[in-house]
Amino acid sequence: MELTLNRIVKDKPYTLGKLLVDGKECCYTLEPKWRKRKAKKVPGRTAIPEGRYPVVITRSPKFKQWLPLLLHVPKFEGIRIHAGNTVEDTAGCILVGECQEPGILTDSCLWVEKLKQRIVEAKARGEGVWISINN
Incomplete structure (x- = not known):
């Protein structure tokens, strides 16, 4: 299964995207501010870099539930897809x-x-299951 996150708004204090599942539109995404590739990463306040990452479902100790987890994201750990309404609800993860x-x-x-x-x-x-993140 291929997930594709296309970022559509990057010039705000948040990053808005559209998530596709096997090429079909699924939902919107919300992440922290996107920073240019060479910009300094701000812990908990930076969208993850573009790329293709494997996805698994594991139990989140923080959320105490089973959630999708992105693996091998450079300079990031514990990137999940979880619930939330605004950028304040994420410390770097993808909200849907x-x-x-x-x-x-x-x-x-x-x-x-x-x-x-x-x-x-x-x-x-x-x-x-893979996710491709495009800027």
């Missing part, structure tokens, strides 16, 4: 949901559950 107002997501818990289900189904079929 519907976007009706700039910088605000709704129905985030619903979209996390839908995405988790699709990942679990793909893994049960023996498929690898």
Whole structure:
């Protein structure tokens, strides 16, 4: 299964994107501020670099639930896809949901559950799950 995150707004205090699953639009994403590749990483306040990363589902000690985890992200650890409504709800992870107002997501818990289900189904079929992040 291939997830694709296309970032569409990067010039604000947040980064807004659209998430596709196997080429079909799924939901919106929200991340911390995107910084140019050579810009200094700000811990907890920087969007992850573009690239392609494997995705697994593991139990999050912080959230006390099973959540998607991106592996091998350079200079980052513990990058998850989880619920949240504004950039203040993430310290570098990817939030998912519907976007009706700039910088605000709704129905985030619903979209996390839908995405988790699709990942679990793909893994049960023996498929690898990857996310490609494009600027």
